[in-house]
Amino acid sequence: MNQPPPYRAFHPRWYRPRMSTWWWLKRRSHVAFILRELSSIFVAWFVIFFLLLVAAVSRGEIAYWEFLSWAARPGTLLLNLVSLSFIVFHAVTWFNLTPQALVVRLRGRRVPGPLIAASNYAAWVLLSALVAWLVLGG
Amino acid sequence: MADHITLQLARYRPEAEVEPSFQEYEVPCREDWVVLDGLNYVKDQLDGTLSYRWSCRMGICGSCGMTVNGEPKLTCATFLADYAPGPVRVEPLRNFPVIRDLVVELGDFMRKLTVVKPWIVRQVEQPLSEGEYRQTPAQMDQYHQFSMCINCMLCYAACPVYGLDPHFIGPAAIALAQRYNLDSRDHGAAERDDILAQHEGIWSCTFVGDCTRVCPQNVDPAGAIQRYKVKAATEWLKGFFLPRGA
Numbered sequence: 001m002n003q004p005p006p007y008r009a010f011h012p013r014w015y016r017p018r019m020s021t022w023w024w025l026k027r028r029s030h031v032a033f034i035l036r037e038l039s040s041i042f043v044a045w046f047v048i049f050f051l052l053l054v055a056a057v058s059r060g061e062i063a064y065w066e067f068l069s070w071a072a073r074p075g076t077l078l079l080n081l082v083s084l085s086f087i088v089f090h091a092v093t094w095f096n097l098t099p100q101a102l103v104v105r106l107r108g109r110r111v112p113g114p115l116i117a118a119s120n121y122a123a124w125v126l127l128s129a130l131v132a133w134l135v136l137g138g
Numbered sequence: 139m140a141d142h143i144t145l146q147l148a149r150y151r152p153e154a155e156v157e158p159s160f161q162e163y164e165v166p167c168r169e170d171w172v173v174l175d176g177l178n179y180v181k182d183q184l185d186g187t188l189s190y191r192w193s194c195r196m197g198i199c200g201s202c203g204m205t206v207n208g209e210p211k212l213t214c215a216t217f218l219a220d221y222a223p224g225p226v227r228v229e230p231l232r233n234f235p236v237i238r239d240l241v242v243e244l245g246d247f248m249r250k251l252t253v254v255k256p257w258i259v260r261q262v263e264q265p266l267s268e269g270e271y272r273q274t275p276a277q278m279d280q281y282h283q284f285s286m287c288i289n290c291m292l293c294y295a296a297c298p299v300y301g302l303d304p305h306f307i308g309p310a311a312i313a314l315a316q317r318y319n320l321d322s323r324d325h326g327a328a329e330r331d332d333i334l335a336q337h338e339g340i341w342s343c344t345f346v347g348d349c350t351r352v353c354p355q356n357v358d359p360a361g362a363i364q365r366y367k368v369k370a371a372t373e374w375l376k377g378f379f380l381p382r383g384a
Binding site for chain 1: 150152153157158232233235236237238243276298301302344345346347348350358360361364365367368
């Protein structure tokens with residue numbers, strides 16, 4: 001320990017604690033928060049993946065089949081599975097937080113939070129069903 | 139229930155120490171005693187050199203916020219018996235400079251509070267003869283929750299964003315800005331927007347949500363900030379897509 005600082009009667013020395021870089025490891029909710037922040041990288045990856053698919057389609061049938069075989073490789077599959085789990089985590093945690101950000105009033109009364117979250121989930125299911133119908137059955 | 143409990147109190151004496159240390163005291167653990175009663179017992183009976191802030195003892199003044207077993211708490215509303223058999227570790231509020239023992243420096247928060255103009259701003263004052271500014275219960279309901287803030291700063295102590303970036307205006311100041319923005323009598327939203335729409339305003343918040351979790355008054359500062367973000371983003375979109383004046 002260093003020498004004690006000189007005492008200054010009217011301007012004492014403040015102690016300024018520093019936050020550790022690993023502050024988020026101490027609490028489970030903080031780990032979940034950091035994982036949610038991290039999930040944005042995987043969201044970006046899915047955007048890139050989708051753009052690569054569009055580019056392959058525009059280059060013709062051979063390029064498209066090449067893209068598909070690349071996408072079926074174990075490494076790409078694994079990356080996409082990890083990305084999918086992060087994106088589901090991102091969506092679920094985000095939908096659960098929306099009631100705090102969105103205040104909807106119907107006939108002067110505030111719509112209860114669970115109902116706002118539920119409407120998000122309903123929209124998610126509907127849109128997913130629509131996309132599934134377009135891709136698989138349409 | 140044990141009749142005594144150990145308090146581990148953070149002590150920082152700037153004239154003698156470079157960093158805080160802990161000192162232990164045995165205090166009675168009565169069913170109706172809060173942590174603040176334990177601190178008062180130490181001060182009165184065991185060690186008069188202990189420094190801490192308190193005033194009302196009933197969760198109104200917001201002076202006695204400290205870190206109790208790692209959580210920001212109002213010590214007047216935190217019962218010792220809930221921590222039995224102990225020990226109970228009491229530290230100053232996190233994210234603020236420590237002046238002495240359990241006393242933190244409030245200047246940064248006080249400056250930020252005034253910057254957001256937490257009072258009713260009028261463009262034109264109506265003459266006294268027209269009476270008071272009236273408000274319906276529904277209009278009051280818009281901001282009532284945010285008006286419950288007692289400036290205890292527990293939300294600042296809980297906020298990792300403020301801990302990492304002290305320039306962040308912070309949860310309570312933004313919630314109080316929203317309290318006046320949502321008030322039907324107020325015209326100051328545009329003036330406050332200059333401060334709140336900055337990077338150090340709402341956009342620094344990453345929605346950890348701890349401010350809302352620790353708030354003793356259920357103010358929901360995280361909700362206030364996210365609602366302001368939604369409003370700011372909507373305004374920006376409107377300005378982008380709609381012609382001027384629409």
